Amino acid sequence: MGNCFSCLKDNVNGFCSACEKRLFDRSKVNPQLNFNWEDVSKVIDGHPAGFSISGVQTKGFIGKATGTELSPNLKDEENSIYIIKPILSRFDLPSDSPANEHVTMQMAKQLYRIKTAECCFMKFTNGTPAHVTRRFDYNKDEEKLNQEDFASILKVQKDNHGKYKYNAKSYEDFGDVLNSLNKVEFIKILIFNFLTGNGDAHLKNFSFLETPDGDMQLSPAYDLMNTKIHVNDSPIALNLFLEFERTSLPRGQTYTYTIKDFIELARRFKIGDRLVKIIVNDFEGTDDKMKKMINKSFLSNTAKKKYIETVDNNFAQLFKV
Numbered sequence: 001m002g003n004c005f006s007c008l009k010d011n012v013n014g015f016c017s018a019c020e021k022r023l024f025d026r027s028k029v030n031p032q033l034n035f036n037w038e039d040v041s042k043v044i045d046g047h048p049a050g051f052s053i054s055g056v057q058t059k060g061f062i063g064k065a066t067g068t069e070l071s072p073n074l075k076d077e078e079n080s081i082y083i084i085k086p087i088l089s090r091f092d093l094p095s096d097s098p099a100n101e102h103v104t105m106q107m108a109k110q111l112y113r114i115k116t117a118e119c120c121f122m123k124f125t126n127g128t129p130a131h132v133t134r135r136f137d138y139n140k141d142e143e144k145l146n147q148e149d150f151a152s153i154l155k156v157q158k159d160n161h162g163k164y165k166y167n168a169k170s171y172e173d174f175g176d177v178l179n180s181l182n183k184v185e186f187i188k189i190l191i192f193n194f195l196t197g198n199g200d201a202h203l204k205n206f207s208f209l210e211t212p213d214g215d216m217q218l219s220p221a222y223d224l225m226n227t228k229i230h231v232n233d234s235p236i237a238l239n240l241f242l243e244f245e246r247t248s249l250p251r252g253q254t255y256t257y258t259i260k261d262f263i264e265l266a267r268r269f270k271i272g273d274r275l276v277k278i279i280v281n282d283f284e285g286t287d288d289k290m291k292k293m294i295n296k297s298f299l300s301n302t303a304k305k306k307y308i309e310t311v312d313n314n315f316a317q318l319f320k321v
C-alpha cells in the first residue's frame with residue numbers, strides 16, 4: 001500500500017476509487033502502463049496530426065482502452081482523452097519532472113481550490129515515470145470544446161526564432177479580457193506559481209475554454225510545476241505590470257516580489273479589498289501544508305529537498321513584513 005497515484009491519499013493500492021472514477025470513468029485502472037514512451041512517440045511519428053498541441057516539451061496523446069489499460073494506439077488526436085508527458089530530455093533532475101508536475105497540480109487543487117486539469121502520476125512498463133492529464137477540451141460526450149491560448153487571444157506574434165516573446169505582454173494585460181471571476185482565479189494562480197517556483201507560466205500556459213453556454217472562460221490550470229528544480233529561471237515568467245517592473249531594470253538588478261505586488265495587481269483588476277484579503281489569507285502560513293504534500297509525492301529525496309527549499313524561500317520573501 002502507498003499513496004494514491006492521483007490525490008496522494010494514504011494507504012491506497014494504485015488509484016483510490018474516487019480518482020479512478022474522475023480520471024478514467026471506471027474502476028480498476030493500473031498506474032503501471034503496459035507500454036513504453038517509445039510506443040507513444042512511434043504513433044506520434046506516424047501521425048503528425050498527433051503533434052498539433054504546441055509546447056516545448058515532448059508529449060503524446062493516449063486514449064481509453066477496454067479492460068484496465070490505457071492505450072497508445074490511437075488513429076488520431078480525436079480519440080485521445082489524455083496527454084502523457086515523459087521525463088524531461090534535458091535540465092537538472094529530469095526524471096523528477098512528472099512527479100513535480102503531479103504534486104504541484106495536486107497542491108493547487110487540494111490546498112487552494114484552484115480549478116486544475118485532472119492529472120496523475122503513472123509508470124511506463126520499463127519503470128520510467130510519466131505525467132498523465134485528462135483533456136478538459138473534450139466534454140463528457142467526448143465532443144471537442146473550443147480552446148484558445150493567451151498568445152492567440154492577446155495577438156502576440158512569434159519572434160524571428162519562432163518563439164513567443166515573454167516580454168511581449170505582462171500579466172496585467174490579461175485583465176483586458178478576463179471577467180471578474182476569472183481575475184480572482186488568475187491572481188490565485190499567479191501567487192501559487194510564485195510560491196511554488198514556477199518561472200514558466202508563459203502566454204501559452206493559460207487558455208480560454210468554451211463553456212456549456214458557449215462563452216469563453218479561463219480554462220482549468222495546467223502545466224504547473226516548480227521549474228527551479230530543473231533550471232535556474234526567473235521568479236515569474238512575465239512581468240506583473242504594464243510598466244515591466246522586472247525586465248525594465250538595469251542589467252544586474254533584481255526585482256524582489258512581495259505580496260504587495262500581487263495586491264497591487266488585484267487592485268488594478270478592480271478586485272475589492274475584502275476579497276483581496278481573503279485571497280491573501282488563503283495562502284499566508286500554508287507552507288507546512290505544502291511541505292506535507294511534497295513529502296508524500298513521488299519525487300526523489302533530492303527533488304523533495306529542493307522543492308521544500310523553494311517553498312521556504314518564496315514564502316519568506318512574499319510574506320516578509
Ligand SMILES: Nc1ncnc2c1ncn2[C@@H]1O[C@H](COP(=O)(O)OP(=O)(O)OP(=O)(O)O)[C@@H](O)[C@H]1O
Nearest residue numbers: 053054055056057117133134135136137204222223
Ligand atoms: N488537460 C488538458 N486539457 C486540454 N489541453 C491541455 C491540457 N493540458 C495541456 N493542454 C494543452 O496542451 C498544451 C501543452 O501542454 P503543456 O503546457 O502541459 O506542455 P508543455 O510542453 O510542458 O508546454 P511548455 O511549452 O510550456 O513547456 C498547452 O499549452 C495546452 O494548450
Ligand SMILES: [Mg+2]
Nearest residue numbers: 055204205223
Ligand atoms: Mg506549456
Ligand SMILES: [Zn+2]
Nearest residue numbers: 004007016019
Ligand atoms: Zn485518489
